[in-house]
Amino acid sequence: TSQSILLQQYSTPAPIGYIAGIFCGLQDASISVFEPSAGNGLLTIAATPTQCTVNEIDTVRRRNLETQGFRLVMNGDATRAFKGLEKKFDAVITNPPFGKMDTEVMYDTFPIKPLEHVMALRALDCMKDEGKAAIIIGGHTTWDEKGRVQAGKNRIFFNYLYSRYNVIDVINLDGHKLYSRQGTSFDVRLILINGRKHKPSGAAPIYNSAKDKEVKTFDELYERVMDAIENSQPMETFSDLESEAIELQRLLGGSDLGAPYEPASEACIVLNTQVPDSMAFETRQAVVTIKKEVGGDIDNFVRHRLKYKSKTELCKVLSAEQIDAVAMAIYNIEARGQGMIIGDQTGIGKGRVAAAMIRYAVVQGHKPVFLTEKANLFSDIYRDLSAIGSAQFKPFIVNTKESKTDIKDEDGNVIYQAPPVTEQNRIIADRTVPANYDFVVATYSQFNSPEKKPEKPNFLREIAEGNIFIMDEAHNSSGSSNTGEFLQKVIAGTKGVVFLSATFAKRPDNMPIYAMKTSIADCNMSKDDLVDAITRGGVA
Structure with a gap:
């Protein structure tokens, strides 16, 4: 239906649901089962309904579930933690809808954004340490030239999964052959898990030509799952296969x-x-x-x-x-009296480092300044602060009060707002951060006209002396623009600066701002000479 397409709700083919249930032991009536995105209940086909706690947010489908005799039918948001159900069930089985969250969810230090990944991990939170799980998620796993799971959302998800759970198998299913009757031909994966690790270790394994091939028939799938049941040992993680990875790198030419x-x-x-x-x-x-x-x-x-x-x-x-x-x-x-450039790629957690540096500055008695490119990133830094136990730090928001400058938690609740205009203007005119604020947040755009609109630039210049700056998306703060020229002068008087950007050296004229507060200054070159040297290039 148009509604199921809109919500990406596609029922699991009965043979897949049955085989997944057999892996989880659902045929044993003593097993407690949790299905957090139950749809019409097909994934529980191998179980007796009275074993099963099911959850479904869609009204029509939930009514269908209520006629089937399940132990409990819930209507919770499966993207959020199921409080009170942590580690409660012997078996977890789920096929969450495919899609993307508005904001990423942090699992320890792993940023998870795909909807099905978040819902899968929320489901696994409800599995007993010795429990079993069968999870269906979208797409096929792909690998880079070294045989590792391709960098990005899948590597982050699978590295988390393999480090916390005993993953027995990940099976690539041909959507055209096995799923098309359900209204989609999208390729999917069946993940089979046997228990939780006692201590986090390892990461996703490298490519295995014998196992990592597409399954195109239900007979093949049956054989694969039966093998997983008979040989319920977790797949070797990357750390166990270092020698094989080195050999693979050698065979592939080591171009990375x-x-x-x-x-x-x-x-x-x-x-x-x-x-x-x-x-x-x-x-x-x-x-x-x-x-x-x-x-x-x-x-x-x-x-x-x-x-x-x-x-x-x-x-x-x-x-x-x-x-x-x-x-x-x-x-x-x-x-x-300097700082450093954090140039990590996406997924490593620059936001956590930024939050940690804000915490450091606050507990050391400063009122640090966090600058970024867009106002919606104020909420991101709040969530990182919350994740490290520092949600209580109150920000003074330099940007004018409006919806996009509101700081919200992951549920969309407004936590902090810019003060009313009269109060904000008074603080800016006083050029002092009041005692009831812990740090300052602003976008670079607030300081792009230091000659025509000097109030906010003067405020920043005054509070910079001896302070600590954290500059997110730092490449946007540099260059020969009004903002870049102004900020170079401002940060010269700070105690230290942390620059965050995966592309900090996009252009030669980006470099002078870093020279103000890193060891680049040791080259003892003028701004123009530095830009010219980077432009000409060559071997250092």
Whole structure:
């Protein structure tokens, strides 16, 4: 129907539902079952209805479920945590609708945005540690030239999944052959899970030519799931296959030019990131040097500066890579009066680092400034602050009060707003952040006319002295524009700056602003000479 297409609601073919149910043991009447996006209930076909707790937000489908004798029929939002149902069920089985969330959901340090990924993880939260799960999600897994799951949303999701659960198999299903009668020919994957890991470890495995092939018939699918039942050992994770990965890299020519990043932090969450191999040695030396300078325990250094009670508390909010970045930024601020550039690619968690630096500055007695490109990113930094236990920090919003400058939580509730215009103008004219505010947020556009509209630029210039700036999407703050020229002068007087941008060096004229507060200044070149040198290029 048009409604099912709009909501991406496609019933699971009965053979797939039955086979998935058999893997989860639904034929055993003592097994408790949870289906959080139940539709018309086809995924529970192998179970007795009285075993099953089902959830469905669509009114028509929920009425159908209520006629089938299920133990409990719920109508909760499956993108949100099922409070009270955590680790309650022996089996979880689900085929969530395909789509994309308006805002990403953070699972530990993993940003999850696809709708079906979020709903799958919410469902797994309800599985007992020793339980089983069968999950259907959209698309086929693809791999890069090194045999790793392709970078992006799928790598993030599967790295989280494999590090927390015993994943037995991920089966690529041909949508044209197995799903078309349900109204879609979209390819899907069936994920089979046998229990939760006691401690997070590992990541998604590399490509396996024997297993990672498309299943085109129900007979093939039956054989594959029966094999999974008989051999319920989790698939080897990437960490177990390092030697094979190295060999694969050699066979494929090793064109990626990446090297594993080795964190100095010993935090429990490691994102298994890479750095350019041309920078790997220098990056390692820098973090090892700082680790030595701060007493040999980089985690305790960051814990102390951010005022967490224990390293365990720190470990819950920042990954090892993020702790390293925070440590280096704090060290550069305290020891050199500078800062650093965070150039991580999407998915590594620059927002968490930014939030951690805001927390650092606040607990050290500053009223830091967070600058970004668009006002809707104010809510993103709030959610990162909330994730690290700092939601109580109250921002002074420089932008004029309107809907897009409101700071909202992940449920869309307004948490903070810009003050009324008269109060805001008074604060800006006073050029002082009042005691009832903890930090300042603004977009770069607020300072693009320092000559014609000097009030906000003068406010920023005054509060910058001896303060700490966090500059998100920093490439937009640089260059020869009015904003770039103004900000170069402003940050010269700060105690330190953290620049965040995956594309910080897009253009040669981006570079002078970084030279104001990083070791680029050590080259002892004028702004024009620096731009000219970068433009001409060559070997350093």
